[in-house]
Amino acid sequence: DSGVTQTPKHLITATGQRVTLRCSPRSGDLSVYWYQQSLDQGLQFLIQYYNGEERAKGNILERFSAQQFPDLHSELNLSSLELGDSALYFCASSVDGGQLYEQYFGPGTRLTVT
Amino acid sequence: TQLLEQSPQFLSIQEGENLTVYCNSSSVFSSLQWYRQEPGEGPVLLVTVVTGGEVKKLKRLTFQFGDARKDSSLHITAAQPGDTGLYLCAGGDDKIIFGKGTRLHILP
Secondary structure (H helix, E strand, O other), rough: OOOEEOOOOOOOOEOOOOOOEEEEEEOOOOOEEEEEEOOOOOEEEEEEEEEEEEEEEEOOOOOOOEEOOOOOEEEEOOOOOOOOOOOOEEEEOOOOOOOOOOOOEOEEEEEEEE | OOOOEOOOEEEEOOOOOOEEEEEEOOOOOOEEEEEEEEOOOOOEEEEOOOOOEEEEEEEOOOEEEEEOOOOOEEEEOOHHHHOOEEEEEEEOOOOOOOOOOEEEEOOO
């Protein structure tokens, strides 16, 4: 158990809908990262927050947005969902925002868009 | 754009054999990390290599960072079924990138 929690574990929804994925980082970790993993693209970095502020942005679509709240939990919002958005979404946390700091990954949310 | 290419994509070997998987790039990285991911779970960090030429050992796993800091290798000695999983390398400064991984299957 990494100490990072993600909810829900599974999510099935239809095209055009909007969903929210939630992540609670490990106690004491200030940085949260979101990743998308699909079979063909591998693990893709989406976005990073550090202590409530956006720190780095990766391949995140404009239909997707995220935020980190004062209690440090984070939410990833996916809207106007398409079939291609079906993937595993992972959240990770680290003590600091630097790349050398170990990232602890949550168990992921499996999103299926039908 | 920084890219990390991992090879081979798939590897299936018998228990007890040795193996090496590779992570290559045309770009220089300040550090590289190796993760292992098991089905249905998130990746778990195995090691971070920072210095060119650095060698780190984790039990039967040996990690090496290339002298030019553009590549890394993971060598497993006497592979065991518990080594089965997806091995990912990752690096980057402000934006972290992952290779697509080597899917390793150790046959008992």
